[in-house]
Amino acid sequence: MVYKRFTRRDFLKTAGAITAMAATGSFPTNIFADGKRLAKFPEKTDMILLTSRPPQLETPLHYFKEMITPNDAVFVRWHLANIPTSVNVAQWRLKVGGNTEKQVELSMDDLKKLEKVSHTAVIQCSGNSRSFFDPRVPGGQWGNGAMGNVTWAGARLRDVLAMAGVKAGSVDVAFNGLDGPPLPSVPDFEKSLHIDQAMDDDIIIAYEMNGTYLPMLNGFPARLVVPGWYATYWVKSLSDITVRDKPFDGFWMKSAYRIPDNPCGCIPPGSAQKTSIPINRMTTRSLIVDPSEGSSIAANKPVEITGIAFSGGYGIRDVLISADGGNSWKEARLGPDKGRYSWKQFFFSWRPAKPGKYTLMSRATDNIGESQPLDSLWNPAGFMRNKIEKVEVVVK
């Protein structure tokens, strides 16, 4: 075996821990002050528990102080309760077919024989930060932790498609994973990309996260990575790729993950969405990670304001910081460049002279001029939040 596996010792350790919990009849979830629970799932660190079946786990914000989010801290979001919990890699096959010259079944070894491509790319849930929508909307009540920055490696989707031979007249490529619905009446989770986009050089079928295998809950043994696009397309535990000569009309494209069909993807707060399109490329965002909300800071001492900024695949040109609620803005220093799909860290040295309450804000602009709005852009599903966020701190 070329790649490092989840060892028997790891397995026993996990199993032992779970057994111990079962014996006491309680699961060790710690209650946060704001009512959120922390939970420990296999191969994951302590995460903010949104839901347990299927699991939805949020990354605690302090992990975003780092350039790369560790595998065990990357958020988890499944749609349907029947998620894969055991995969025999020797038997796993990626089936590629549909409107192709031939149907192929690729093993992990087949996938690894193709050229290995790597991208550091932000993975972000469409509904990241949904809990901050006003008025509130139903759905996964994420804070800002349904995102992460990961170095993904795997084979190009187009190289995989070439092995089956895409026929002329193809319009969509559909992707299905090992997860399944709890009842036959529930629509299976399947997503699609237009054929032109599927041929993009940068879309990969990743079998590595940060240099090692994917945690089961993040899509072991391989997942689609569509850099710059929301994670709803990054189908986990990929098992089937179907090239189509007709548009894909599955539930999760036709009815779910839709945004208002206008340039801002937004409508007046509280109103109903009339015409819609599938969600797609990410909007530009930035977030101050340190100091955190409610921090106390000493007057007349320098403090570094740090955070992260990213866009839908065009890299970050600049980040401006305001320490006076948006009245004046100054440019932050940017950290190392890990490519246009990665987030960039920003740093700003601030020395507040007088005690009092201060509102810190950051505003990023990407290399095609896309930036962040001052007011939130509302839509009924709670997608694509990217307003300029505020962090309130107290200087003493």
Added chain:
Amino acid sequence: MRLYVALAIVLAMAAGIAYAASEEMVHSITLPAVHTELKTGPGKEKTETLCASCHSVDYITMQPNFSKAVWTAEVNKMIKVMGAPIQEVDAMTIIDYLAAEYGTGK
């Protein structure tokens, strides 16, 4: 799966060969059992049973308080769009429970 691993070990020992490679091809996790208690109120049991046939009830408890209109739309979405096999009379019970225990009073 553990049975297979154990079997592989026994067979490998019998044959006098290394078993590590085949054993490490299987990647398994065991999901923890997490319990979330819904608020006590009329319709709690029905809500628990019918909703939890597809998902854990923390899907309910993580939501902010919503109006009865929003809860009605959510329950109807689960039935008509997500394919939940819930009878209309039960749907009414669930909506009333959610609006009473997790509602805005509107």
